[in-house]
Amino acid sequence: MKNLLYKEFLLFFHPAFFLCLLFGALLLIPSWPYFIAFGYLLFMVFSNAFFIGRTNRDVLFTASLPVRKKDLVRARVYAVALFELLQVITAIPFAVINNAFYTEGNMAGMNTNFAFFGFVLVIYGLFNLVFLPGFYKTAYKIGVPMILGIIVDSVFALAVTAAVLGVPALNAALNGLGAANLPGQLPVLFAGIALFVLLTLVAYRVSAKRFETVDL
Amino acid sequence: MEILSVQGLSKTYDKFRMKDVSFTLDEGYIMGFIGRNGAGKTTALKTMLGLVHPDGGRVKVFDQEYRQNEIALKQQIGFMSGGVDFYPKQKLSVITRVIKRFYTGWDDSAYNGYLERFGLDESKKVEELSQGMKVKYGLALALSHKAKLLILDEPTSGLDPVSRDDLLELFQELIEDGKKSILFSTQITSDLDKCADYITYIRDGEILASTSKDDFIGAYKIVGGRAVQLTPELSARMVGCKKNAYGFSGLIKTQDLPAADGLEVSTPDIESIMIYFEKGCAQ
Numbered sequence: 001m002k003n004l005l006y007k008e009f010l011l012f013f014h015p016a017f018f019l020c021l022l023f024g025a026l027l028l029i030p031s032w033p034y035f036i037a038f039g040y041l042l043f044m045v046f047s048n049a050f051f052i053g054r055t056n057r058d059v060l061f062t063a064s065l066p067v068r069k070k071d072l073v074r075a076r077v078y079a080v081a082l083f084e085l086l087q088v089i090t091a092i093p094f095a096v097i098n099n100a101f102y103t104e105g106n107m108a109g110m111n112t113n114f115a116f117f118g119f120v121l122v123i124y125g126l127f128n129l130v131f132l133p134g135f136y137k138t139a140y141k142i143g144v145p146m147i148l149g150i151i152v153d154s155v156f157a158l159a160v161t162a163a164v165l166g167v168p169a170l171n172a173a174l175n176g177l178g179a180a181n182l183p184g185q186l187p188v189l190f191a192g193i194a195l196f197v198l199l200t201l202v203a204y205r206v207s208a209k210r211f212e213t214v215d216l
Numbered sequence: 217m218e219i220l221s222v223q224g225l226s227k228t229y230d231k232f233r234m235k236d237v238s239f240t241l242d243e244g245y246i247m248g249f250i251g252r253n254g255a256g257k258t259t260a261l262k263t264m265l266g267l268v269h270p271d272g273g274r275v276k277v278f279d280q281e282y283r284q285n286e287i288a289l290k291q292q293i294g295f296m297s298g299g300v301d302f303y304p305k306q307k308l309s310v311i312t313r314v315i316k317r318f319y320t321g322w323d324d325s326a327y328n329g330y331l332e333r334f335g336l337d338e339s340k341k342v343e344e345l346s347q348g349m350k351v352k353y354g355l356a357l358a359l360s361h362k363a364k365l366l367i368l369d370e371p372t373s374g375l376d377p378v379s380r381d382d383l384l385e386l387f388q389e390l391i392e393d394g395k396k397s398i399l400f401s402t403q404i405t406s407d408l409d410k411c412a413d414y415i416t417y418i419r420d421g422e423i424l425a426s427t428s429k430d431d432f433i434g435a436y437k438i439v440g441g442r443a444v445q446l447t448p449e450l451s452a453r454m455v456g457c458k459k460n461a462y463g464f465s466g467l468i469k470t471q472d473l474p475a476a477d478g479l480e481v482s483t484p485d486i487e488s489i490m491i492y493f494e495k496g497c498a499q
Contacts, residue, residue, distance in 0.1 A: 003317040061302035065318045066290035215268040
């Protein structure tokens with residue numbers, strides 16, 4: 001697994017992609033639908049990496065090595081999940097700055113609080129669940145699974161934003177800023193972490209099962 | 217010792233069917249795998265290696281079931297489709313750095329030796345290598361992890377005659393120690409004349425012959441004569457033939473050779489056998 005991850009980060013994900021994690025700085029925009037900042041990882045980094053990987057014949061290259069097909073999938077899922085976690089972690093300092101400077105709150109969407117990051121993790125988990133098994137069905141078709149993943153994420157982000165901003169009870173519980181709101185928001189964050197892990201694991205299992213039947 | 221045994225391998229696609237592919241390869245020999253484009257060479261090789269799922273059949277490598285021991289056996293197999301053509305923008309040093317980690321028997325000094333011998337510069341990108349050098353780089357990788365079975369899909373395709381000859385000589389040199397074997401597919405029959413010990417001929421997904429080169433050539437004769445000598449009986453016996461206003465020539469199994477006088481009989485080369493087989497008897 002260590003060797004496969006080494007390959008993922010030396011060949012598949014070009015080191016320059018790590019610079020894209022700085023999209024977390026978009027949280028410094030005053031009043032914005034901040035969920036979008038986390039989408040760049042999907043439609044810029046993952047989209048490009050998978051298309052470039054296909055051009056580089058990554059799947060056949062990796063499958064020719066002495067590795068099990070399911071480990072090949074596992075390494076990719078780990079790498080994707082790691083990128084997503086790094087994106088969340090990189091965004092946290094910018095969220096702190098956002099909260100410190102924009103004390104009046106976000107006029108265009110949810111505030112970047114603990115619950116927000118819980119929802120971001122669900123967004124990534126849902127993307128993994130839709131995109132990865134979609135890709136590993138053929139191991140070369142990227143466009144449709146990518147679009148479907150982004151659509152599912154957009155619908156979820158819109159629904160969360162509408163619910164949190166539109167339902168006063170939810171707004172009070174989940175949209176507040178500051179430590180006083182921790183008791184209401186931490187469960188959402190933890191639920192987000194749990195769902196991210198769960199959805200990603202399901203994504204891995206389905207992807208590995210599908211890839212096993214693919215003829216290369 | 218049998219290094220590779222393929223028995224009854226089959227695979228069905230919508231528009232192509234590979235049927236009952238069976239052959240064996242002994243240690244220390246080169247087998248040429250021939251067939252025209254689309255005959256099923258690549259499918260057969262990929263199915264053997266588990267990259268394509270077979271519908272039936274079994275593969276044994278070093279006397280072990282391949283499917284059950286795939287990971288361990290891959291340590292001793294070098295597979296290459298054409299030359300190394302993945303990650304073309306990467307330097308050879310980067311590709312090697314990744315690949316060597318997967319092989320327990322990787323030998324750095326052997327690798328450096330092959331780089332020097334093949335004139336490969338590690339600081340070059342894959343795309344900067346000529347087709348011949350891409351094949352040699354692939355061989356350097358395979359030999360550095362001490363692969364004993366080299367399975368090469370059309371390694372000579374796209375090479376100029378000199379590079380091809382150079383590569384075929386290298387193949388022969390590699391098996392000199394009697395411990396390695398090479399199975400390579402090609403559609404260039406002169407490759408086989410030069411270096412193959414055995415020939416496996418695939419046509420429309422079926423193995424027509426898998427035997428030593430001498431037996432393969434010895435099994436057929438070319439007969440020729442005037443148009444009037446082409447009796448219906450002779451025509452029926454021939455595997456393939458060409459006719460014109462002055463006469464005919466055709467391929468016939470040696471055992472079916474008629475005793476009749478007056479026919480010109482000659483020994484075919486591999487190319488003639490393949491052409492007559494593929495074209496059949498045009499009416």
